[in-house]
Amino acid sequence: xxxxxxxxxxxxxxxxxxxxxxxxxxxxxxxxxxxxxxxxxxxxxxxxxxxxxxxxxxxxxxxxxxxxxxxxxxxxxxxxxxxxxxxxxxxxxxxxxxxxxxxxxxxxxxxxxxxxxxxxxxxxxxxxxxxxxxxxxxxxxxxxxxxxxxxxxxxxxxxxxxxxxxxxxxxxxxxxxxxxxxxxxxxxxxxxxxxxxxxxxxxxxxxxxxxxxxxxxxxxxxxxxxxxxxxxxxxxxxxxxxxxxxxxxxxxxxxxxxxxxxxxxxxxxxxxxxxxxxxxxxxxxxxxxxxxxxxxxxxxxxxxxxxxxxxxxxxxxxxxxxxxxxxxxxxxxxxxxxxxxxxxxxxxxxxxxxxxxxxxxxxxxxxxxxxxxxxxxxxxxxxxxxxxxxxxxxxxxxxxxxxxxxxxxxxxxxxxxxxxxxxxxxxxxxxxxxxxxxxxxxxxxxxxxxxxxxxxxxxxxxxxxxxxxxxxxxxxxxxxxxxxxxxx
Amino acid sequence: xxxxxxxxxxxxxxxxxxxxxxxxxxxxxxxxxxxxxxxxxxxxxxxxxxxxxxxxxxxxxxxxxxxxxxxxxxxxxxxxxxxxxxxxxxxxxxxxxxxxxxxxxxxxxxxxxxxxxxxxxxxxxxxxxxxxxxxxxxxxxxxxxxxxxxxxxxxxxxxxxxxxxxxxxxxxxxxxxxxxxxxxxxxxxxxxxxxxxxxxxxxxxxxxxxxxxxxxxxxxxxxxxxxxxxxxxxxxxxxxxxxxxxxxxxxxxxxxxxxxxxxxxxxxxxxxxxxxxxxxxxxxxxxxxxxxxxxxxxxxxxxxxxxxxxxxxxxxxxxxxxxxxxxxxxxxxxxxxxxxxxxxxxxxxxxxxxxxxxxxxxxxxxxxxxxxxxxxxxxxxxxxxxxxxxxxxxxxxxxxxxxxxxxxxxxxxxxxx
Numbered sequence: 001x002x003x004x005x006x007x008x009x010x011x012x013x014x015x016x017x018x019x020x021x022x023x024x025x026x027x028x029x030x031x032x033x034x035x036x037x038x039x040x041x042x043x044x045x046x047x048x049x050x051x052x053x054x055x056x057x058x059x060x061x062x063x064x065x066x067x068x069x070x071x072x073x074x075x076x077x078x079x080x081x082x083x084x085x086x087x088x089x090x091x092x093x094x095x096x097x098x099x100x101x102x103x104x105x106x107x108x109x110x111x112x113x114x115x116x117x118x119x120x121x122x123x124x125x126x127x128x129x130x131x132x133x134x135x136x137x138x139x140x141x142x143x144x145x146x147x148x149x150x151x152x153x154x155x156x157x158x159x160x161x162x163x164x165x166x167x168x169x170x171x172x173x174x175x176x177x178x179x180x181x182x183x184x185x186x187x188x189x190x191x192x193x194x195x196x197x198x199x200x201x202x203x204x205x206x207x208x209x210x211x212x213x214x215x216x217x218x219x220x221x222x223x224x225x226x227x228x229x230x231x232x233x234x235x236x237x238x239x240x241x242x243x244x245x246x247x248x249x250x251x252x253x254x255x256x257x258x259x260x261x262x263x264x265x266x267x268x269x270x271x272x273x274x275x276x277x278x279x280x281x282x283x284x285x286x287x288x289x290x291x292x293x294x295x296x297x298x299x300x301x302x303x304x305x306x307x308x309x310x311x312x313x314x315x316x317x318x319x320x321x322x323x324x325x326x327x328x329x330x331x332x333x334x335x336x337x338x339x340x341x342x343x344x345x346x347x348x349x350x351x352x353x354x355x356x357x358x359x360x361x362x363x364x365x366x367x368x369x370x371x372x373x374x375x376x377x378x379x380x381x382x383x384x385x386x387x388x389x390x391x392x393x394x395x396x397x398x399x400x401x402x403x404x405x406x407x408x409x410x411x412x413x414x415x416x417x418x419x420x421x422x423x424x425x426x427x428x429x430x431x432x433x434x435x436x437x438x439x440x441x442x443x444x445x446x447x448x449x450x451x452x453x454x455x456x457x458x459x460x461x462x463x464x465x466x467x468x469x470x471x472x473x474x475x476x477x478x479x480x481x482x483x484x485x486x487x488x
Numbered sequence: 489x490x491x492x493x494x495x496x497x498x499x500x501x502x503x504x505x506x507x508x509x510x511x512x513x514x515x516x517x518x519x520x521x522x523x524x525x526x527x528x529x530x531x532x533x534x535x536x537x538x539x540x541x542x543x544x545x546x547x548x549x550x551x552x553x554x555x556x557x558x559x560x561x562x563x564x565x566x567x568x569x570x571x572x573x574x575x576x577x578x579x580x581x582x583x584x585x586x587x588x589x590x591x592x593x594x595x596x597x598x599x600x601x602x603x604x605x606x607x608x609x610x611x612x613x614x615x616x617x618x619x620x621x622x623x624x625x626x627x628x629x630x631x632x633x634x635x636x637x638x639x640x641x642x643x644x645x646x647x648x649x650x651x652x653x654x655x656x657x658x659x660x661x662x663x664x665x666x667x668x669x670x671x672x673x674x675x676x677x678x679x680x681x682x683x684x685x686x687x688x689x690x691x692x693x694x695x696x697x698x699x700x701x702x703x704x705x706x707x708x709x710x711x712x713x714x715x716x717x718x719x720x721x722x723x724x725x726x727x728x729x730x731x732x733x734x735x736x737x738x739x740x741x742x743x744x745x746x747x748x749x750x751x752x753x754x755x756x757x758x759x760x761x762x763x764x765x766x767x768x769x770x771x772x773x774x775x776x777x778x779x780x781x782x783x784x785x786x787x788x789x790x791x792x793x794x795x796x797x798x799x800x801x802x803x804x805x806x807x808x809x810x811x812x813x814x815x816x817x818x819x820x821x822x823x824x825x826x827x828x829x830x831x832x833x834x835x836x837x838x839x840x841x842x843x844x845x846x847x848x849x850x851x852x853x854x855x856x857x858x859x860x861x862x863x864x865x866x867x868x869x870x871x872x873x874x875x876x877x878x879x880x881x882x883x884x885x886x887x888x889x890x891x892x893x894x895x896x897x898x899x900x901x902x903x904x905x
Contacts, residue, residue, distance in 0.1 A: 276709065280618045306613050308621065389489065393593055400590030405575040408525065445611040451633045454640070465640055470623035474710040477623050478634070479737075480641045482665060 004030040004165070005366050007184055007193035009172050009207055011038035013148060014343050015199035016155040017355035023162035025368040030193070031156070031164060032186055034171040036472050037427035037435070039152035042201055043348070044435065045225070045278070045310025047256050047264060050084065050144040051346040054091075054109030054117065055244060055251060061326045063112045066346040068353035070142060076352050080154035081380040082146060083259040089143040089239035090125060092134035092295060101243045102138040109140070116141040131235050131298045143239060147259050148348050149435045153423075154380075160424040161375055168427060169473045172200075175210040177334060195365050197358060198339045202275045202313040208341075212333045216341060219314040220275040221248075221322065223267025224284040227306035229443065230261045232299075240295055249316060249323030251345065253291040260441075265292040267310065271318045280307040305443060315342035328354060330361055338362065381419065383437065385411040406456075407449035409442020417456050428463060431471035489586075489595045494519045494569075496806050497585055497598035499576050499751065502531020503792050504783020504799040505604035506559040511803025512602070513566045516811040521569040521596065523576055523587055529563070530556030531606055532629065533792065535636045538657055540684075544793035555792060579755040583778050600778040600806040603752055603766065604799065607784040609654070610743040612706075617649075619706030622713070628654040628742040632661065641665060643738025647715050648672040649703050653681040653790075653879075655742020660689035662740070669695045670734050673717055675702045675724055678853050680744070682790060682879050702726060703739075712737050747785045755779065760836050762826060763787045767836035769821075770844040771805040772798070780806050787834050787847070790881050798847075822888070822896055827862075829854065829903030831878065841893035846884050846901060850876040854905035861886050863897040876903050 006022060008015045011033030022029045035041070050073050056063035077084040093099045099119075106117045118139045120128075125137045160166050167188055174185040175196065184191045198207045208214040228235075235255070242252040250269040257263055268284045285307060293299050315324035327341040338361055340354065347354070362368065384392065384402070395415075396403035404414040420436035421428055430446075433439055433453055440446035440453070454477075457463040469475045495517040498505045501524030509522050528534060533541070536552030543549050546558070563570070571589065578586035585596040609627040626634075626642055632654065634640040646662050648655045651674040659669050672690060677700055679686050690697050698717065704726050705716040714735045718726035747765035749757070758775040760767040766774040766781040773780050782795075782802035789795040821839045824846065826832050833848040850857070857876035861869040861884075869886050876882060888899070 279620045279705075279707075282616075282618045282704065285616055285618060304613070304616060307616065307618070389593060392588070393489070396588070396590065396592045403588050403590045403592060404573055405525070405577070405588060408575065411575075411577065444608045445613065447608050447611070447627055447630055450630055451638065454634070454638065470710075472710045475623035476711065478640050478642060479644050482635055482639045482641050 001190045001192055002030075003192045004028045005193065006030070006195045006197060006362060007032065007182065007191060008197040008199060010199040010201055010203075011035070011152075011156060011166065011168075012041060012043040012199060012201050013039065013152045013155070013348055013351045014201070014340055014354055015197070016152050016159065017351040018197055018199060018358045019164045020155045020159040020162075021355040021359045022362070022368075023159040023164045024371060024374050026371050027366065027368055029164045030191065031159075031166045032170045032172050032184075033166065033168050036169055036429045036469055037432045038156040038166070038425065039149040039435065040471065042310045042312065042344075043152045044149040045308050046148050046223075046345070046348060047225075047254070047267065048145050048148045048258055049239060049256060049348070050146055051349040052089070052109065052114045052140045052142045053112045053346070054105050054114050054138075054140060056108075056112065056346070058108065058111040061328065062346060062350070065326065065350035065353040065357065067112055067114060069346070069350040072352040073144065073146070073349070077146060077151070079376055080151065080158060082151045082154050084144055084146045085259055086142070086144040087238045087257055089140045089241055090129065090132065090137040091140065091241045091243060092125065092132060092137040093243055094294070095135055098243045099136050102136065105138055114140070114142060129236055129238060129240065131296050132240060133297065134295070145239070145257060145259055146348075151348075153435060157424050158375070162371070166425045168425065172207065172210075175207070177211060177336070180336070182336065194336060195362055196337050197362070198337065199343070201343065202311050204313065204339065204341050208331070208337075208339060211337055212331065216315055216327070217317070218275070218342075219317045219322075220272050221250075221312040221314050222270045222272050222277065222309050223312060224280050224288065224309040225264050225266035225307065226285060226288050226304045227308075228263040228265070228303040229305045232263060232303045233257065233261045235263055235296055235299060242295065247321055248318065249314065249321060253288055255292055255296055260438075265289065269322075272311070275311060278309045278311055280309050312344040313342060314344055326350070328357055328361075330365075336365060383416055384413045406452040407439035407442065409444055409448075410438040412437050412439040412449070414452070414456065417453055418460055421457065421461055428457070428461070429469045429471050429475075430477065489593050490591065492521065492594060492596040494521045494596060495599050495810050496520045496602060497583075497596050498522045498602045498604055499579070499585070500524065500531070500604035500606055500783070500785070501526075501529040501570065501572070502604065502606050502783065503533055503556065503559065504606065504785075504795055505602070506530070506556075506563050507796040507799035508602045508604055508782055508803035508806070509568045510559065510562045510566060511800035512807040513568060515804045515807035517807040519569070521571060522563065523571045523574050523585070523596070525573070525575045527573045529560050529570065529572070535629075535633045536657070537636050538661075541792050544791065545796060559796075576751055579751040581755050581776050599810040600780065602802050602806050603757075603774075603779065603781040603785055604783045605748040605751060605785040607745040607747050607788055609741070610746055612741060615743055617703050617706060620708055622706070622708035622711050624708065624712035624738045625706070626738070626740055628652070628658040628740045631740050632658055635661060635665065641667075643667060645670060645736045646738045646740060647734055647736045648740045648742060650674060650742035650744065651679040651681050651686070651697060652742040652744055653685050655740060656681045656685040656689040658740055658742070659695050660693055663693050663695065667738075669693075670736055671696045671698050673701045673703055674699050675720055676700075678877065680879060704731065706739065712739055715739060745784065745788045747788065749785055752781070752785070757781075760832070762832035763834065768834065769837040769839050770835050772802040772835070773805060773809070778809055787832065790879065794881065820893060820896060822893060822899060824899045824901065827900040827902035829857075829905065830901050833901045838888055838893075838899070841888050841890045843885055843887050846886060848882050848884075848901055850878050850882070850903050853877045854903060858904045859884060860902045860904060862900050862902070863892050864895065866892075868892065868899070
């Protein structure tokens, strides 16, 4: 039985942030992730927004950790070479009544110490965002955008390079506490840990229930998104939000540029019964477009190139308004179990602050001694599409594979695919490649690159075709050989 | 940057690029380079192991690789330079090409350029099919490449969405490899592919074709588990109450092909709304002098034979562009536009009087049909056709008199049922 001091359950942005924070210390840490890669649930399917902190009641944990996290984001992103853009956001009022709502948001924001808030009239907004028609808007300069999956992957990979053990496709099935130790039974064997950190997101209740009677429920709430072609990136420069709806505890359908240059429409908010039901629906696709068009009338119908959904982990039901604060605490009934419950928006923004907060709690339970050999940042190679002519020439001189482009749309080279597949987490699905080097993210959706990536998986990594997966443990791509014994 | 200077640079080493290169050589161009992104020539032909290629051109029914070999040999015999594994990353209006391969970056200065990039498949998201995102969803062409080029089987129980030719061919291919092909779903009231493929690939194998149907949901947590199909009304909207579930582990999408023109746009080549491809004149020259287009990046063809014939014309034009010093500088241009019943027409411009070949496609099936070409309400041509269907390209020669030409009237091409 393998022994660890800390077992983190869930490799989303929260679990990965905590793992990376803990990797600064001399502690044996393991992360169990049931998916085939980190960021396999809500952490890859959200707006990618770094929130300012105007939307949460003062004195709430959400307000404090959001504002703290926001301030930590720039340096974290630089350390990990993750893109971040401070594009700011407009909360737009469609009528005079909503202007009053803006005043309220501004007051809340100011009491949460959010700087630079300003209410602008419609004409001024039009000057900054020519495609937006509104009565007035609250300008929030400290809101930004990042790539949520790139951030999660970078956090996890940096943690792994600092000796945190990541176990993918490892589902926790049972936990027992005996003599101050947790005995964790997983699909990949049994483990012992002193501290268990529950960052299982929408499944956080299942983990608690293995040890005690939970005093809460999780209400999964699906959010669907539409992605627009990069050709329409001119529509907006900043994020455009409506005045938040009064119910559901969500921020409303907004229009968000991504760091890659696409635009997102969404998310919808729909309470669902099954926590894994991440489907998209025709009804929501139609309604998202309609909602977005009310704010940006110039939005064309044929600009959509993709749709996806993510599931929020809410602690309050629709009937109870859908709003509840984060819960980050050691369980009273099960000492050593640290629960992170109801981590929905602004969880991505708050992640760096949540990691510090959780580490403080853990430090009260086990001794955390700072490492002398912590590697601060990964040495990430620049990608081909960002290189200058000289850089490209030099790279190709060193290794010809740096000049073989296998993803046409995003100009990804064979070498970049090989690097993606050599990640320290051992994640080797088609999606692992896509989220690391963007092969397959362009407008042909993998039509050209997929056969090339499969060839690289087989030839360079010796992966059996029956083990090649799309993104999760049972998402096999193939069913066998056409002719056994024949060479491809 | 490795510098090259050539007479004709052909972008794409598929059937169009090869035929164009061979023809350019035969018409007097000397230094010709074909730039191909894959490590082989022949493009998609290499994964089309069924026969039926070359009937019009050679009188024999060849497989895709055999047809490709025919042109590859011709290109090699004529000392045409081939750059394999080479991706063009930039095309400039002055006919300079930046390309990259494992030897480095290349700057290719060409006297004329032939665009022959082919096409790509429409994806699930071009038609916004809702549902989950499990494994087991392939475009028909990607599945074909796995099966025929990599010896990999993609599924066991298949639903094919869309009845384009690749989908029809793949229905038969999957069946021959032991898969169960449950149905081919087509939203239109008629098949999108050629009639001969409907007969030879579906009817001969008892594979049902469900016309007026669409997929309204995809289910499956990790691998595809089932699809929901619905009947559609005249406006192609699903009729509620007609939903039916089909169990399957694989979905092949054959939703149509999109001409690849990212490079054309980069060079500021004018793109026609109807074809989503360059607008060209009767010599297949784009609005940028010396840049020509042919094959599936100009418009999607029914057969490779027709495509090769067109590509040879582009090769000839590109050669004449550089060899004929006193080539006329055309000043007058008349436009050709699709009228009633016509989805598109190529060429979109004519800049000389005399005989010109028009290629066009019907919007919907008509039996019989009358093709009419008019200029300012004056009828230039009337031709009776036994039938017109969107899946079969119509070719017709028209003669534009000097009178009509100087009047600069727009030529309108109509199909009347």
